[in-house]
Amino acid sequence: MRGVVDTKPTSLYRLAFESADAGLAVLSPQGEWLLVNAALAALAGQPAAALQGQRAHRQVFEPAVADAIDALLAAPAQACAPRLVLESGADAAAGPARRIVLSPLPGDGGALLLRCDDLTAERAHHLREQDSATLQEYLAHGLSHELRAPLRSIAGFAARLDETGQVAADGRPDLERIRAAAARADQLVQALLEFLRASRQPMRQEPVDVSLLCEWVAAELQDRDRGRAARIEVAPGLWARGDEHWIKVLLREVFDNAWKFSADRDEVRITVEGAVSDGRLQLAVTDHGCGFDMRYADKLFLPFQRLHGSNQGGGHGLGLAIARRVAECHGGSIRAESRPGQGSTFFIELPAASPGAGAEPGQ
Template sequence: MNMDREAQLQARLDAADKRLQALLHGISHDLRAPLRAIDGFASRLSRQLESAGDPAAIESLARISATSARMAKLMDGLVELARAGSAELRPMRVDMSMLADWCASELQDAHPGREAVIDVQQGLEVVGDERLLKTLLAQLLGNAWRFSASRPQVQIAVTGTRNDSGLDLAVRDHGVGFDMTYAARILEPFQRLHGSDEGAGDGIGLAIADAIVARHGGHIRAEAIPGEGATFHVHLRDVPIPGGEQ
Protein backbone atom coordinates (compact mmCIF):
# COMPACT_ATOMS: atom_id res chain seq x y z
CA MET A 1 0.00 0.00 0.00
CA ASN A 2 2.82 2.38 0.89
CA MET A 3 4.61 1.50 -2.34
CA ASP A 4 1.48 2.35 -4.33
CA ARG A 5 1.17 5.68 -2.56
CA GLU A 6 4.84 6.49 -3.17
CA ALA A 7 4.41 5.62 -6.85
CA GLN A 8 1.37 7.89 -7.08
CA LEU A 9 3.22 10.75 -5.39
CA GLN A 10 6.19 10.29 -7.70
CA ALA A 11 3.88 10.27 -10.73
CA ARG A 12 2.29 13.51 -9.55
CA LEU A 13 5.73 15.07 -9.01
CA ASP A 14 6.85 13.98 -12.47
CA ALA A 15 3.68 15.44 -14.02
CA ALA A 16 4.12 18.71 -12.13
CA ASP A 17 7.73 18.90 -13.29
CA LYS A 18 6.69 18.37 -16.91
CA ARG A 19 4.10 21.14 -16.59
CA LEU A 20 6.72 23.46 -15.09
CA GLN A 21 9.18 22.74 -17.88
CA ALA A 22 6.48 23.30 -20.52
CA LEU A 23 5.46 26.57 -18.86
CA LEU A 24 9.04 27.82 -18.68
CA HIS A 25 9.67 26.84 -22.30
CA GLY A 26 6.50 28.67 -23.34
CA ILE A 27 7.41 31.77 -21.36
CA SER A 28 10.91 31.81 -22.77
CA HIS A 29 9.82 31.10 -26.36
CA ASP A 30 6.67 33.24 -26.54
CA LEU A 31 8.18 36.29 -24.84
CA ARG A 32 11.31 36.32 -26.99
CA ALA A 33 9.40 37.26 -30.15
CA PRO A 34 7.92 40.50 -28.76
CA LEU A 35 11.25 41.38 -27.12
CA ARG A 36 13.03 40.93 -30.44
CA ALA A 37 10.35 43.06 -32.10
CA ILE A 38 10.76 45.83 -29.51
CA ASP A 39 14.54 45.78 -29.92
CA GLY A 40 14.23 45.77 -33.72
CA PHE A 41 11.83 48.73 -33.80
CA ALA A 42 14.01 50.66 -31.33
CA SER A 43 17.12 50.07 -33.46
CA ARG A 44 15.31 51.10 -36.64
CA LEU A 45 13.97 54.28 -35.07
CA SER A 46 17.39 55.09 -33.68
CA ARG A 47 18.94 54.91 -37.15
CA GLN A 48 16.19 57.12 -38.57
CA LEU A 49 16.66 59.70 -35.82
CA GLU A 50 20.42 59.91 -36.27
CA SER A 51 19.95 62.22 -39.26
CA ALA A 52 17.45 64.34 -37.31
CA GLY A 53 20.04 65.04 -34.64
CA ASP A 54 17.85 64.16 -31.65
CA PRO A 55 20.29 62.75 -29.05
CA ALA A 56 17.66 62.59 -26.28
CA ALA A 57 15.38 60.36 -28.36
CA ILE A 58 18.30 58.18 -29.45
CA GLU A 59 19.36 57.74 -25.82
CA SER A 60 15.81 56.74 -24.85
CA LEU A 61 15.72 54.15 -27.63
CA ALA A 62 19.10 52.79 -26.49
CA ARG A 63 17.62 52.33 -23.02
CA ILE A 64 14.69 50.42 -24.52
CA SER A 65 17.09 48.08 -26.31
CA ALA A 66 19.17 47.59 -23.17
CA THR A 67 16.06 46.80 -21.13
CA SER A 68 14.89 44.26 -23.72
CA ALA A 69 18.28 42.56 -23.59
CA ARG A 70 18.14 42.48 -19.79
CA MET A 71 14.67 40.91 -19.84
CA ALA A 72 15.88 38.23 -22.26
CA LYS A 73 18.82 37.47 -19.96
CA LEU A 74 16.48 37.24 -16.98
CA MET A 75 14.32 34.71 -18.83
CA ASP A 76 17.40 32.64 -19.62
CA GLY A 77 18.34 32.73 -15.95
CA LEU A 78 14.90 31.65 -14.77
CA VAL A 79 14.84 28.73 -17.21
CA GLU A 80 18.34 27.70 -16.09
CA LEU A 81 17.29 27.95 -12.43
CA ALA A 82 14.33 25.64 -13.06
CA ARG A 83 16.48 23.16 -14.97
CA ALA A 84 19.13 23.18 -12.24
CA GLY A 85 16.53 22.10 -9.74
CA SER A 86 14.85 19.41 -11.82
CA ALA A 87 17.16 18.15 -14.58
CA GLU A 88 17.94 14.43 -14.56
CA LEU A 89 21.35 13.81 -13.03
CA ARG A 90 23.89 11.93 -15.11
CA PRO A 91 26.57 11.10 -12.54
CA MET A 92 30.16 10.38 -13.51
CA ARG A 93 33.58 11.12 -12.10
CA VAL A 94 34.15 14.81 -12.84
CA ASP A 95 37.46 16.68 -13.02
CA MET A 96 36.49 19.91 -11.28
CA SER A 97 39.93 21.42 -11.85
CA MET A 98 39.52 21.03 -15.61
CA LEU A 99 36.06 22.61 -15.49
CA ALA A 100 37.36 25.53 -13.40
CA ASP A 101 40.23 26.09 -15.86
CA TRP A 102 37.68 25.99 -18.68
CA CYS A 103 35.49 28.62 -16.99
CA ALA A 104 38.54 30.78 -16.29
CA SER A 105 39.56 30.64 -19.96
CA GLU A 106 36.05 31.64 -21.04
CA LEU A 107 36.13 34.67 -18.75
CA GLN A 108 39.55 35.75 -19.96
CA ASP A 109 38.55 35.27 -23.61
CA ALA A 110 35.44 37.39 -23.04
CA HIS A 111 37.50 40.16 -21.39
CA PRO A 112 40.88 40.11 -23.19
CA GLY A 113 41.89 43.55 -21.93
CA ARG A 114 41.42 42.64 -18.27
CA GLU A 115 44.44 41.65 -16.19
CA ALA A 116 43.60 38.53 -14.22
CA VAL A 117 45.24 35.80 -12.19
CA ILE A 118 43.05 32.73 -11.63
CA ASP A 119 44.75 29.94 -9.69
CA VAL A 120 43.08 26.53 -9.80
CA GLN A 121 44.24 23.68 -7.59
CA GLN A 122 44.69 20.60 -9.72
CA GLY A 123 43.37 17.12 -8.95
CA LEU A 124 39.96 18.17 -7.62
CA GLU A 125 37.38 15.46 -8.38
CA VAL A 126 33.82 14.60 -7.42
CA VAL A 127 31.13 12.26 -8.72
CA GLY A 128 28.26 14.28 -10.14
CA ASP A 129 26.57 15.73 -13.21
CA GLU A 130 29.29 17.30 -15.34
CA ARG A 131 27.02 19.76 -17.16
CA LEU A 132 25.50 21.09 -13.95
CA LEU A 133 28.88 21.27 -12.22
CA LYS A 134 30.28 23.27 -15.14
CA THR A 135 27.36 25.69 -14.71
CA LEU A 136 28.06 25.86 -10.97
CA LEU A 137 31.68 26.87 -11.51
CA ALA A 138 30.74 29.31 -14.27
CA GLN A 139 28.36 31.07 -11.89
CA LEU A 140 30.82 31.19 -8.99
CA LEU A 141 33.81 32.33 -11.05
CA GLY A 142 31.66 34.78 -13.00
CA ASN A 143 30.41 36.24 -9.72
CA ALA A 144 33.97 36.61 -8.41
CA TRP A 145 35.06 38.23 -11.69
CA ARG A 146 32.22 40.78 -11.72
CA PHE A 147 32.78 41.85 -8.12
CA SER A 148 36.48 42.36 -8.84
CA ALA A 149 35.72 44.89 -11.59
CA SER A 150 36.97 47.83 -9.51
CA ARG A 151 40.33 46.18 -8.80
CA PRO A 152 43.46 46.75 -10.93
CA GLN A 153 43.73 42.97 -11.27
CA VAL A 154 41.20 40.16 -10.92
CA GLN A 155 42.47 37.61 -8.41
CA ILE A 156 40.56 34.36 -7.96
CA ALA A 157 41.63 31.11 -6.31
CA VAL A 158 39.86 27.75 -6.55
CA THR A 159 40.93 25.22 -3.94
CA GLY A 160 39.47 22.05 -2.48
CA THR A 161 39.83 18.97 -0.33
CA ARG A 162 38.44 15.48 -0.83
CA ASN A 163 36.66 13.81 2.07
CA ASP A 164 34.92 10.47 2.58
CA SER A 165 31.65 11.64 1.02
CA GLY A 166 32.69 14.15 -1.63
CA LEU A 167 34.51 17.41 -2.19
CA ASP A 168 34.86 20.61 -0.17
CA LEU A 169 35.47 23.43 -2.64
CA ALA A 170 36.34 27.10 -2.07
CA VAL A 171 36.20 29.95 -4.60
CA ARG A 172 37.98 33.00 -3.21
CA ASP A 173 38.28 36.50 -4.69
CA HIS A 174 39.74 39.85 -3.70
CA GLY A 175 36.81 41.95 -4.85
CA VAL A 176 34.48 44.32 -3.07
CA GLY A 177 33.16 41.73 -0.59
CA PHE A 178 29.89 42.28 1.26
CA ASP A 179 28.43 42.84 4.71
CA MET A 180 27.94 39.47 6.43
CA THR A 181 24.75 40.83 7.99
CA TYR A 182 23.08 40.07 4.66
CA ALA A 183 24.80 36.74 3.96
CA ALA A 184 21.56 34.76 4.31
CA ARG A 185 20.02 36.66 1.39
CA ILE A 186 22.83 36.26 -1.09
CA LEU A 187 21.69 32.87 -2.45
CA GLU A 188 18.06 33.91 -2.91
CA PRO A 189 16.80 34.85 -6.41
CA PHE A 190 16.81 38.57 -7.25
CA GLN A 191 18.64 39.53 -4.05
CA ARG A 192 21.43 42.01 -4.79
CA LEU A 193 23.75 43.41 -2.15
CA HIS A 194 25.45 45.80 -4.57
CA GLY A 195 24.56 48.07 -7.45
CA SER A 196 25.34 47.32 -11.09
CA ASP A 197 28.30 49.70 -10.93
CA GLU A 198 29.93 47.37 -8.37
CA GLY A 199 29.33 44.22 -10.41
CA ALA A 200 25.81 43.10 -9.51
CA GLY A 201 24.25 40.86 -12.14
CA ASP A 202 20.69 39.68 -12.63
CA GLY A 203 20.32 38.28 -9.12
CA ILE A 204 19.83 34.69 -10.32
CA GLY A 205 23.35 33.29 -10.75
CA LEU A 206 24.03 32.39 -7.13
CA ALA A 207 20.52 30.94 -6.80
CA ILE A 208 21.36 28.65 -9.75
CA ALA A 209 24.62 27.67 -8.03
CA ASP A 210 22.76 26.91 -4.79
CA ALA A 211 20.20 24.74 -6.63
CA ILE A 212 22.96 22.73 -8.32
CA VAL A 213 24.78 22.15 -5.04
CA ALA A 214 21.52 21.04 -3.40
CA ARG A 215 21.02 18.50 -6.23
CA HIS A 216 24.42 17.10 -5.23
CA GLY A 217 23.38 16.77 -1.59
CA GLY A 218 25.52 19.67 -0.46
CA HIS A 219 25.39 23.29 0.63
CA ILE A 220 27.05 26.67 0.05
CA ARG A 221 28.38 28.97 2.74
CA ALA A 222 29.61 32.47 1.96
CA GLU A 223 31.93 34.63 4.01
CA ALA A 224 33.25 38.08 3.17
CA ILE A 225 34.86 41.26 4.40
CA PRO A 226 33.68 44.52 2.80
CA GLY A 227 36.43 45.92 0.63
CA GLU A 228 38.61 42.81 0.90
CA GLY A 229 36.78 40.06 -0.98
CA ALA A 230 34.58 37.01 -0.56
CA THR A 231 34.87 33.24 -0.36
CA PHE A 232 32.20 30.74 -1.29
CA HIS A 233 32.63 27.41 0.48
CA VAL A 234 30.87 24.59 -1.36
CA HIS A 235 30.34 21.07 -0.07
CA LEU A 236 29.48 18.53 -2.78
CA ARG A 237 28.54 14.95 -2.04
CA ASP A 238 29.38 12.19 -4.49
CA VAL A 239 26.25 11.19 -6.42
CA PRO A 240 25.81 7.40 -6.65
CA ILE A 241 26.29 6.04 -10.15
CA PRO A 242 23.40 3.68 -10.97
CA GLY A 243 24.75 0.17 -11.47
CA GLY A 244 28.32 1.36 -11.22
CA GLU A 245 31.09 2.19 -8.82
CA GLN A 246 32.39 5.57 -7.77
Protein backbone atom coordinates (compact mmCIF):
# COMPACT_ATOMS: atom_id res chain seq x y z
CA MET A 1 0.00 0.00 0.00
CA ARG A 2 1.35 3.41 -0.91
CA GLY A 3 1.96 5.95 1.82
CA VAL A 4 0.10 9.22 2.21
CA VAL A 5 1.56 12.04 0.12
CA ASP A 6 1.68 15.56 1.52
CA THR A 7 -0.18 17.62 -1.07
CA LYS A 8 0.93 21.01 0.21
CA PRO A 9 2.49 22.98 -2.70
CA THR A 10 5.78 23.48 -0.84
CA SER A 11 6.10 19.77 -0.13
CA LEU A 12 5.28 18.84 -3.72
CA TYR A 13 7.87 21.29 -5.08
CA ARG A 14 10.50 19.88 -2.71
CA LEU A 15 9.60 16.32 -3.76
CA ALA A 16 9.84 17.25 -7.46
CA PHE A 17 13.20 18.93 -6.82
CA GLU A 18 14.62 15.93 -5.00
CA SER A 19 13.38 13.32 -7.50
CA ALA A 20 14.23 15.17 -10.73
CA ASP A 21 16.47 13.28 -13.17
CA ALA A 22 18.42 16.47 -13.92
CA GLY A 23 20.98 17.71 -11.42
CA LEU A 24 19.54 20.73 -9.58
CA ALA A 25 20.85 23.17 -6.99
CA VAL A 26 19.61 26.44 -5.50
CA LEU A 27 22.36 29.06 -5.13
CA SER A 28 22.27 32.08 -2.86
CA PRO A 29 23.15 35.51 -4.31
CA GLN A 30 26.63 34.98 -2.85
CA GLY A 31 27.05 31.60 -4.56
CA GLU A 32 26.53 29.18 -1.69
CA TRP A 33 24.63 26.04 -2.63
CA LEU A 34 21.55 26.10 -0.41
CA LEU A 35 19.85 22.98 -1.79
CA VAL A 36 21.26 20.10 -3.83
CA ASN A 37 19.26 17.18 -5.21
CA ALA A 38 20.43 13.58 -5.43
CA ALA A 39 21.03 13.69 -9.20
CA LEU A 40 23.50 16.58 -8.93
CA ALA A 41 25.22 15.00 -5.94
CA ALA A 42 25.70 11.85 -8.03
CA LEU A 43 27.14 13.87 -10.94
CA ALA A 44 29.51 15.63 -8.53
CA GLY A 45 30.50 12.34 -6.89
CA GLN A 46 29.94 13.81 -3.41
CA PRO A 47 27.16 13.66 -0.80
CA ALA A 48 24.65 16.50 -1.01
CA ALA A 49 25.53 17.54 2.55
CA ALA A 50 29.17 18.11 1.51
CA LEU A 51 28.07 20.55 -1.20
CA GLN A 52 25.46 22.55 0.71
CA GLY A 53 26.68 25.75 2.34
CA GLN A 54 29.72 25.85 0.02
CA ARG A 55 30.52 27.71 -3.19
CA ALA A 56 30.58 24.21 -4.58
CA HIS A 57 30.78 25.18 -8.24
CA ARG A 58 34.49 25.88 -7.63
CA GLN A 59 35.05 22.21 -6.76
CA VAL A 60 32.48 20.55 -9.02
CA PHE A 61 33.07 22.31 -12.35
CA GLU A 62 36.18 23.12 -14.38
CA PRO A 63 37.75 26.56 -13.73
CA ALA A 64 36.36 28.26 -16.85
CA VAL A 65 32.80 27.31 -15.91
CA ALA A 66 33.29 28.26 -12.26
CA ASP A 67 34.72 31.64 -13.29
CA ALA A 68 31.68 32.30 -15.52
CA ILE A 69 29.35 31.51 -12.61
CA ASP A 70 31.32 33.83 -10.32
CA ALA A 71 31.13 36.59 -12.95
CA LEU A 72 27.35 36.19 -13.10
CA LEU A 73 27.07 36.36 -9.30
CA ALA A 74 29.25 39.48 -9.17
CA ALA A 75 27.36 41.37 -11.89
CA PRO A 76 24.66 43.88 -10.92
CA ALA A 77 21.20 42.31 -11.03
CA GLN A 78 20.01 44.69 -13.76
CA ALA A 79 22.98 43.77 -15.96
CA CYS A 80 22.52 40.01 -15.69
CA ALA A 81 21.25 37.96 -18.56
CA PRO A 82 17.96 36.21 -17.79
CA ARG A 83 19.62 32.84 -18.39
CA LEU A 84 23.22 31.64 -18.60
CA VAL A 85 24.11 28.44 -20.47
CA LEU A 86 27.58 26.92 -20.13
CA GLU A 87 29.15 23.70 -21.31
CA SER A 88 32.13 21.89 -19.85
CA GLY A 89 34.30 19.07 -21.06
CA ALA A 90 34.56 20.15 -24.70
CA ASP A 91 38.02 18.60 -24.46
CA ALA A 92 37.82 15.08 -23.05
CA ALA A 93 40.94 15.77 -20.94
CA ALA A 94 39.26 18.76 -19.27
CA GLY A 95 36.69 16.67 -17.43
CA PRO A 96 33.16 15.30 -17.81
CA ALA A 97 30.91 16.72 -20.53
CA ARG A 98 28.15 18.73 -18.90
CA ARG A 99 25.68 21.48 -19.66
CA ILE A 100 25.08 23.99 -16.86
CA VAL A 101 22.12 26.39 -16.94
CA LEU A 102 21.60 29.15 -14.37
CA SER A 103 18.28 30.95 -14.13
CA PRO A 104 17.09 33.53 -11.55
CA LEU A 105 14.33 32.29 -9.29
CA PRO A 106 11.19 34.44 -8.94
CA GLY A 107 11.25 37.00 -6.17
CA ASP A 108 13.60 39.69 -4.96
CA GLY A 109 16.00 37.47 -3.06
CA GLY A 110 18.42 37.00 -5.96
CA ALA A 111 18.63 33.22 -5.64
CA LEU A 112 19.51 31.17 -8.71
CA LEU A 113 18.48 27.75 -9.93
CA LEU A 114 21.39 25.73 -11.33
CA ARG A 115 20.65 22.80 -13.61
CA CYS A 116 23.38 20.38 -14.68
CA ASP A 117 22.93 17.70 -17.38
CA ASP A 118 25.42 14.97 -18.23
CA LEU A 119 26.30 15.26 -21.95
CA THR A 120 28.63 12.27 -22.10
CA ALA A 121 26.17 9.97 -23.86
CA GLU A 122 24.96 12.76 -26.15
CA ARG A 123 28.49 13.67 -27.23
CA ALA A 124 29.47 10.04 -27.69
CA HIS A 125 26.44 9.62 -29.95
CA HIS A 126 27.43 12.75 -31.88
CA LEU A 127 30.97 11.44 -32.33
CA ARG A 128 29.62 8.12 -33.58
CA GLU A 129 27.44 9.96 -36.07
CA GLN A 130 30.46 11.97 -37.26
CA ASP A 131 32.50 8.78 -37.63
CA SER A 132 29.64 7.15 -39.54
CA ALA A 133 29.32 10.16 -41.85
CA THR A 134 33.07 10.13 -42.53
CA LEU A 135 32.96 6.41 -43.27
CA GLN A 136 30.05 6.95 -45.66
CA GLU A 137 32.02 9.68 -47.45
CA TYR A 138 34.94 7.28 -47.97
CA LEU A 139 32.56 4.54 -49.08
CA ALA A 140 30.79 6.84 -51.53
CA HIS A 141 34.14 7.96 -52.96
CA GLY A 142 35.27 4.36 -53.31
CA LEU A 143 32.06 3.34 -55.04
CA SER A 144 32.11 6.32 -57.37
CA HIS A 145 35.76 6.11 -58.41
CA GLU A 146 37.39 2.84 -57.39
CA LEU A 147 34.56 0.49 -58.35
CA ARG A 148 33.03 2.22 -61.35
CA ALA A 149 36.40 2.59 -63.09
CA PRO A 150 36.97 -1.17 -63.56
CA LEU A 151 33.32 -1.60 -64.57
CA ARG A 152 33.78 1.01 -67.28
CA SER A 153 36.95 -0.79 -68.38
CA ILE A 154 35.11 -4.12 -68.64
CA ALA A 155 32.33 -2.56 -70.69
CA GLY A 156 34.84 -0.67 -72.86
CA PHE A 157 37.00 -3.69 -73.66
CA ALA A 158 33.90 -5.79 -74.40
CA ALA A 159 32.70 -3.11 -76.81
CA ARG A 160 36.13 -2.97 -78.48
CA LEU A 161 36.15 -6.75 -78.95
CA ASP A 162 32.69 -6.54 -80.47
CA GLU A 163 33.65 -3.71 -82.84
CA THR A 164 36.88 -5.34 -84.05
CA GLY A 165 35.23 -8.67 -84.70
CA GLN A 166 37.92 -10.59 -82.80
CA VAL A 167 35.26 -12.75 -81.13
CA ALA A 168 33.75 -15.52 -83.23
CA ALA A 169 30.01 -15.61 -83.85
CA ASP A 170 29.41 -18.36 -81.30
CA GLY A 171 31.15 -16.23 -78.65
CA ARG A 172 29.14 -13.06 -79.21
CA PRO A 173 26.28 -14.07 -76.87
CA ASP A 174 28.83 -14.37 -74.05
CA LEU A 175 30.22 -10.96 -74.99
CA GLU A 176 26.74 -9.48 -74.71
CA ARG A 177 26.31 -11.12 -71.31
CA ILE A 178 29.55 -9.49 -70.16
CA ARG A 179 28.39 -6.06 -71.30
CA ALA A 180 24.94 -6.54 -69.74
CA ALA A 181 26.45 -7.69 -66.44
CA ALA A 182 28.78 -4.67 -66.37
CA ALA A 183 25.81 -2.37 -67.06
CA ARG A 184 23.76 -3.95 -64.24
CA ALA A 185 26.70 -3.62 -61.85
CA ASP A 186 27.08 0.06 -62.77
CA GLN A 187 23.36 0.61 -62.14
CA LEU A 188 23.73 -1.06 -58.75
CA VAL A 189 26.65 1.21 -57.86
CA GLN A 190 24.60 4.26 -58.87
CA ALA A 191 21.72 3.04 -56.68
CA LEU A 192 24.07 2.50 -53.73
CA LEU A 193 25.43 6.02 -54.13
CA GLU A 194 21.91 7.43 -54.17
CA PHE A 195 21.03 5.45 -51.05
CA LEU A 196 24.08 6.86 -49.26
CA ARG A 197 23.32 10.41 -50.41
CA ALA A 198 19.71 10.12 -49.24
CA SER A 199 20.97 8.99 -45.85
CA ARG A 200 23.39 11.83 -45.21
CA GLN A 201 22.42 14.93 -47.21
CA PRO A 202 20.24 17.58 -45.52
CA MET A 203 16.77 17.97 -46.99
CA ARG A 204 15.56 21.39 -48.04
CA GLN A 205 12.23 22.57 -46.64
CA GLU A 206 10.09 24.25 -49.29
CA PRO A 207 6.64 23.79 -50.88
CA VAL A 208 6.75 21.01 -53.46
CA ASP A 209 4.07 20.42 -56.11
CA VAL A 210 3.71 16.66 -55.74
CA SER A 211 1.10 16.44 -58.50
CA LEU A 212 3.52 18.04 -60.95
CA LEU A 213 6.35 15.72 -59.87
CA CYS A 214 4.13 12.67 -60.40
CA GLU A 215 3.32 13.84 -63.93
CA TRP A 216 7.01 14.52 -64.54
CA VAL A 217 8.10 11.06 -63.34
CA ALA A 218 5.35 9.39 -65.38
CA ALA A 219 6.42 11.28 -68.52
CA GLU A 220 10.04 10.16 -68.03
CA LEU A 221 8.98 6.53 -67.68
CA GLN A 222 6.79 6.71 -70.78
CA ASP A 223 9.60 8.35 -72.75
CA ARG A 224 12.00 5.61 -71.64
CA ASP A 225 9.59 2.81 -72.60
CA ARG A 226 7.61 4.19 -75.53
CA GLY A 227 6.28 0.79 -76.56
CA ARG A 228 4.19 0.44 -73.40
CA ALA A 229 0.60 1.59 -73.18
CA ALA A 230 0.07 3.51 -69.95
CA ARG A 231 -2.73 5.28 -68.15
CA ILE A 232 -1.54 7.54 -65.34
CA GLU A 233 -4.09 9.46 -63.24
CA VAL A 234 -2.82 12.02 -60.75
CA ALA A 235 -5.04 14.05 -58.45
CA PRO A 236 -4.37 17.80 -58.75
CA GLY A 237 -3.37 20.13 -55.94
CA LEU A 238 -1.15 17.79 -53.93
CA TRP A 239 1.55 19.75 -52.10
CA ALA A 240 4.21 18.64 -49.63
CA ARG A 241 6.94 20.44 -47.72
CA GLY A 242 10.41 19.15 -48.36
CA ASP A 243 13.20 18.80 -50.89
CA GLU A 244 11.89 18.76 -54.45
CA HIS A 245 14.81 16.70 -55.79
CA TRP A 246 14.49 13.97 -53.17
CA ILE A 247 10.70 13.82 -53.23
CA LYS A 248 10.99 13.28 -56.97
CA VAL A 249 13.46 10.46 -56.28
CA LEU A 250 10.97 8.89 -53.86
CA LEU A 251 8.13 9.09 -56.40
CA ARG A 252 10.37 7.82 -59.19
CA GLU A 253 11.21 4.68 -57.23
CA VAL A 254 7.55 4.00 -56.42
CA PHE A 255 6.42 4.62 -60.02
CA ASP A 256 9.32 2.57 -61.39
CA ASN A 257 8.31 -0.29 -59.10
CA ALA A 258 4.75 -0.15 -60.45
CA TRP A 259 6.04 0.02 -64.01
CA LYS A 260 8.33 -3.00 -63.66
CA PHE A 261 5.74 -5.20 -61.99
CA SER A 262 3.11 -4.39 -64.59
CA ALA A 263 5.23 -6.03 -67.30
CA ASP A 264 2.68 -8.79 -67.89
CA ARG A 265 -0.23 -6.35 -68.23
CA ASP A 266 -1.48 -4.94 -71.53
CA GLU A 267 -1.45 -1.49 -69.97
CA VAL A 268 0.40 0.13 -67.10
CA ARG A 269 -2.15 1.76 -64.79
CA ILE A 270 -1.08 4.02 -61.93
CA THR A 271 -3.43 6.19 -59.86
CA VAL A 272 -2.27 8.85 -57.39
CA GLU A 273 -4.70 10.18 -54.80
CA GLY A 274 -4.10 12.31 -51.76
CA ALA A 275 -5.58 14.21 -48.84
CA VAL A 276 -4.31 16.44 -46.04
CA SER A 277 -4.95 15.53 -42.40
CA ASP A 278 -3.44 17.27 -39.35
CA GLY A 279 -0.80 18.98 -41.45
CA ARG A 280 0.26 15.76 -43.18
CA LEU A 281 -0.11 14.87 -46.84
CA GLN A 282 -1.39 11.32 -47.19
CA LEU A 283 -0.61 9.93 -50.65
CA ALA A 284 -1.89 6.67 -52.12
CA VAL A 285 -0.13 5.40 -55.26
CA THR A 286 -2.01 2.42 -56.69
CA ASP A 287 -0.92 0.14 -59.51
CA HIS A 288 -2.50 -2.88 -61.17
CA GLY A 289 0.63 -5.00 -61.42
CA CYS A 290 1.38 -8.49 -60.17
CA GLY A 291 1.28 -7.52 -56.48
CA PHE A 292 3.00 -9.42 -53.67
CA ASP A 293 2.25 -11.60 -50.65
CA MET A 294 1.74 -9.45 -47.54
CA ARG A 295 3.51 -12.09 -45.45
CA TYR A 296 6.75 -10.67 -46.84
CA ALA A 297 5.80 -6.99 -46.60
CA ASP A 298 8.43 -6.37 -43.90
CA LYS A 299 11.17 -7.10 -46.45
CA LEU A 300 9.82 -4.78 -49.11
CA PHE A 301 11.76 -1.67 -48.04
CA LEU A 302 14.99 -3.40 -46.96
CA PRO A 303 18.10 -3.14 -49.18
CA PHE A 304 18.61 -6.11 -51.50
CA GLN A 305 15.44 -7.88 -50.32
CA ARG A 306 13.63 -8.77 -53.55
CA LEU A 307 10.15 -10.28 -53.49
CA HIS A 308 10.32 -11.13 -57.21
CA GLY A 309 12.94 -12.57 -59.51
CA SER A 310 14.48 -10.70 -62.42
CA ASN A 311 12.15 -12.56 -64.80
CA GLN A 312 9.22 -10.91 -62.97
CA GLY A 313 10.72 -7.44 -63.06
CA GLY A 314 12.86 -7.55 -59.93
CA GLY A 315 15.69 -5.02 -60.02
CA HIS A 316 18.72 -4.32 -57.83
CA GLY A 317 16.69 -4.35 -54.62
CA LEU A 318 17.48 -0.78 -53.56
CA GLY A 319 14.71 1.31 -55.11
CA LEU A 320 12.13 1.04 -52.34
CA ALA A 321 14.87 1.21 -49.68
CA ILE A 322 15.83 4.60 -51.15
CA ALA A 323 12.15 5.64 -51.16
CA ARG A 324 11.78 4.79 -47.48
CA ARG A 325 15.01 6.59 -46.56
CA VAL A 326 13.84 9.76 -48.33
CA ALA A 327 10.41 9.60 -46.64
CA GLU A 328 11.99 9.15 -43.20
CA CYS A 329 14.45 11.99 -43.76
CA HIS A 330 11.41 14.23 -44.35
CA GLY A 331 9.83 13.06 -41.10
CA GLY A 332 7.40 10.91 -43.09
CA SER A 333 6.81 7.26 -43.82
CA ILE A 334 5.94 4.78 -46.54
CA ARG A 335 4.17 1.43 -46.42
CA ALA A 336 2.43 -0.84 -48.90
CA GLU A 337 -0.61 -3.09 -49.14
CA SER A 338 -1.08 -5.69 -51.85
CA ARG A 339 -2.62 -8.95 -52.98
CA PRO A 340 -0.92 -11.27 -55.46
CA GLY A 341 -2.24 -10.68 -58.95
CA GLN A 342 -4.27 -7.62 -57.92
CA GLY A 343 -1.73 -4.82 -57.74
CA SER A 344 -0.33 -2.78 -54.87
CA THR A 345 -0.98 0.51 -53.11
CA PHE A 346 1.86 2.51 -51.59
CA PHE A 347 0.85 4.87 -48.79
CA ILE A 348 3.25 7.79 -48.44
CA GLU A 349 3.04 10.38 -45.65
CA LEU A 350 4.89 13.69 -45.89
CA PRO A 351 4.58 17.12 -44.25
CA ALA A 352 1.87 19.05 -46.09
CA ALA A 353 2.33 22.51 -47.61
CA SER A 354 0.26 25.10 -49.39
CA PRO A 355 1.11 26.58 -52.82
CA GLY A 356 3.39 29.59 -52.50
CA ALA A 357 3.86 29.13 -48.75
CA GLY A 358 7.60 29.84 -49.11
CA ALA A 359 10.61 28.17 -47.56
CA GLU A 360 11.15 27.91 -43.82
CA PRO A 361 13.24 30.71 -42.30
CA GLY A 362 16.91 29.98 -42.58
CA GLN A 363 16.54 27.64 -45.56
